[in-house]
Amino acid sequence: MQVFNNYSKYGLFAKLFHWITFIALLAQVPFGFYLVGLEFSDQRIELENIHIIIGITIFYITVFRLIWKLFNPSPTESKSFFKGQILIGKVNHLLLYLSIFAITISGMLKKLYMGETLNFFFFKYGFEKDNFLLADAFYEVHIYANYLLLALVTLHILAVVVHHFIFKDKILNKIT
Numbered sequence: 001m002q003v004f005n006n007y008s009k010y011g012l013f014a015k016l017f018h019w020i021t022f023i024a025l026l027a028q029v030p031f032g033f034y035l036v037g038l039e040f041s042d043q044r045i046e047l048e049n050i051h052i053i054i055g056i057t058i059f060y061i062t063v064f065r066l067i068w069k070l071f072n073p074s075p076t077e078s079k080s081f082f083k084g085q086i087l088i089g090k091v092n093h094l095l096l097y098l099s100i101f102a103i104t105i106s107g108m109l110k111k112l113y114m115g116e117t118l119n120f121f122f123f124k125y126g127f128e129k130d131n132f133l134l135a136d137a138f139y140e141v142h143i144y145a146n147y148l149l150l151a152l153v154t155l156h157i158l159a160v161v162v163h164h165f166i167f168k169d170k171i172l173n174k175i176t
């Protein structure tokens with residue numbers, strides 16, 4: 001299997017980044033919604049810490065993924081069945097990346113403005129002063145960016161289904 005992308009197919013690393021992120025998000029989104037419904041307890045604090053570790057991991061994976069993409073551009077070969085189709089795909093991908101950053105960075109800022117220190121694996125960091133108003137505002141961003149991600153992923157999967165079954169252009173072969 002080729003390691004780098006070529007004009008028609010994603011390489012091993014791009015595929016790994018895509019499917020590992022998919023599995024992590026599949027767990028993380030429902031986990032987040034489950035977490036907020038729990039009563040305050042030691043177990044809740046522990047689960048929240050796991051949520052944060054997974055979230056920061058997704059953040060790093062997405063940063064590495066974009067650095068990789070910078071040096072190893074995505075496949076360009078695409079059949080266009082209607083005007084603007086390739087552009088719609090590109091915008092969907094861009095917004096998917098942006099929503100992942102909006103979720104992870106707003107989650108971090110919520111905790112930092114609560115006055116907590118976060119473990120970023122390579123270093124620990126905390127703000128000197130808390131600000132509960134900003135913490136609440138970033139938490140709102142965290143929630144709405146999750147809804148945006150869900151909408152974008154739904155569109156993304158619908159597009160793949162349409163390509164696969166209606167246009168029959170074997171789009172899935174690019175990333176599997």
Ligand code: HEM
Nearest residue numbers: 021022025069074093096097153156157160171172174175
């Ligand atoms: C959490 C869910 C998912 C996210 C966040 C996501 C995100 C992305 C992103 C950002 C790209 C663009 C990669 C690039 O070139 O930079 C992409 C490509 C792609 N994804 Fe997903 N994806 C998800 C789930 C899925 C699923 C479930 C499928 C299959 C049913 C799928 C099939 C594809 C295909 C076929 C491409 C290549 C599209 C093309 O180059 O024309 N994705 N995905």
Ligand code: HEM
Nearest residue numbers: 028029032033036052055056058103104107108111143146
């Ligand atoms: C892509 C990664 C992430 C996803 C998909 C995600 C998803 C979610 C969801 C769906 C909720 C529930 C929101 C609600 O309905 O109220 C939530 C809550 C939360 N998330 Fe995340 N999150 C991610 C990353 C992070 C990160 C990186 C942090 C912090 C560093 C974080 C901190 C929190 C906190 C503190 C809560 C609220 C728990 C509470 O009720 O106190 N999340 N997250």
